[in-house]
Amino acid sequence: MSPPLPILLLNGPNLNLLGLRQPDVYGSATLHDVVDLATATAAEYGFEVQSLQTNHEGEMLDALAAARGKISGIVINPAAWTHTSIALIDALVVPEVPIVEVHISNVHARESFRHHSYVSPLAAGVIAGFGVRGYEYAVRHLVTLVSQ
Ligand code: DQA
Numbered sequence: 001m002s003p004p005l006p007i008l009l010l011n012g013p014n015l016n017l018l019g020l021r022q023p024d025v026y027g028s029a030t031l032h033d034v035v036d037l038a039t040a041t042a043a044e045y046g047f048e049v050q051s052l053q054t055n056h057e058g059e060m061l062d063a064l065a066a067a068r069g070k071i072s073g074i075v076i077n078p079a080a081w082t083h084t085s086i087a088l089i090d091a092l093v094v095p096e097v098p099i100v101e102v103h104i105s106n107v108h109a110r111e112s113f114r115h116h117s118y119v120s121p122l123a124a125g126v127i128a129g130f131g132v133r134g135y136e137y138a139v140r141h142l143v144t145l146v147s148q
Pocket of ligand 1 (some may be wrong): 013014015063077078079080081082102103105106107114
C-alpha cells in the first residue's frame, strides 16, 4: 500500500516568534518544538508533515493552491489572519481536504476582535486554549478523519 499523502501544517504571522513573543500568552515552546510535536504525532499513524510558517499572506495562499491533490488534510493556526482574511478562506477550500484550526491561546477569553474566526466555518474542528498541545490534538483528530 502506498503511504498516505502528507498533512500540511500551516502557521501564520508572528508564529515564528513563538517562545519569545508574549510567553505569558503563548508559552515558552518554539515553532521548532511545534513542528517536532506535530511531526512525531503524525508519524505514530504513518503520516508525514509538510510545514510552512509565513508572515506573508500571499505565500500561504500560493502554498494552498500548490497543495491541491498532494495532501491529506490541513492543520492551521492562521494567527491574526483568522480574524481578517477572506483571501485565506478562499484558498483554504482549494485543496478540498479536512481542516483543523488551532489556536494556542483561548481566543474566546481575549479581546473581542479575536472571538470571530473566518476559518472556523470551514474547519472540521477547532482547538483553542490548550497551548502548543493543541497541535498534537489537531493532528490526532485530522488523522482520524482522513483515515475513515
Ligand atoms: C493565535 C490567536 C490569534 O488571535 C493571534 O493573532 C495569534 C495567535 C493563537 O494561537 O492563540 O497570532 O492564533
